[in-house]
Amino acid sequence: MDLHFLIDNLTNPALLFFIFGILAVRLKSDLEIPPSSAKFISLYLLFSIGFKGGQELSHSDFAPEIFWALFAGILLALTVPLYTFFILRRKFNVSNAGAIAASYGSVSAVTFVTAISFLEMEQISFGGHMVAVMALMEAPSIIIGVLLMALFRPQRNEKLQLGTLVRHSLTNGSVLLILGSLVIGYLESEEQAQGIEPFTTDIFKGFLAVFLLDMGITAGRKITALLDKGGFPFVFAILVPTFNGCAVAILSGLFMDSTGDRFLLSILAASASYIAVPAAMRIAAPDANPSLYLPMALAITFPFNITLGMPLYMTVVEVWQWYAA
DSSP states (O other), rough: OOOOHHHHHOOOHHHHHHHHHHHHHHTTTOOOOOOOHHHHHHHHHHHHHHHHHHHHHHHHHOOHHHHHHHHHHHHHHHHHHHHHHHHTTTTTTTTHHHHHHHHHHSOOOOOOOOHHHHHHHTOOOOOOOHHHHHHHHHHHHHHHHHHHHHHHTSSSSSHHHHHHHHHHHOOOHHHHHHHHHHHHHHSSHHHHHTTTTTIIITTHHHHHHHHHHHHHHHHHHHHHGGGGSSHHHHHHHHHHHHHHHHHHHGGGGGGGGHHHOOOOHHHHOOOOOOHHHHHHHHHHHHSSSSHHHHHHIIIIIHHHIIIIIHHHHHHHHHHHHHHOO
């Protein structure tokens, strides 16, 4: 692993604020971000990354690589829940296995935003179409998770529930906002985009730091829910993302040339959803235990990815590029 990338990532202010949030919980501090403010910041981050991605996409040629990236993202969202479900069934019931599998097939927008900040810090370019890849990976894994639950619990009637879930997935606030911002950013001219650049770009890193502080506080409170479940959730929440991220970092070289794009696709493969999937599972699997799938994604996989995962996947991408050359 490249020590330079590791040091840069571990000293990233956004990451340090995340660690500070966990520490505040351990110290039993009453520090917290008001829920309304946290929601606004999360909406801002999705809006900003979607709008900037649309702007980048408007300047990109629609090369075959873009379509391959979109195809690869959807394929990952469909296949990761399938194979992880059968691993999870060794320890969990159908509902919990389906909910956790859907979480790991879906993506974390905050991890993606943090990865973009990492690329910008390292001055590595990436394509705006990767925002569209992220947005398209949200819903398929949720649908696959519910289909697996229906298949392995045939006595339950899932038809109405599945239809409701599909509609919910496509109109989920986070998915809709980033897709809408992407389209608007694509339609705006460069001159029009410059008018709101101070809002979409200049204050982005500051809001990201505050948001990760809130994520650290939330993660610190939820990690204790897993302590009585043994070591399996912890091992799964680290090994599966590592395998997914490293495998995609290598295989993406077959159809992508950009270092930044391959890194972002690896991050998407390695991340786990703790926003869209939990919201959907309240409808699809009310008997699934949120104290399992939420802290696994938020309190284990998320910190691993933004500390050790990102420099690891970048190193794999660069080493494989050197080997292939």
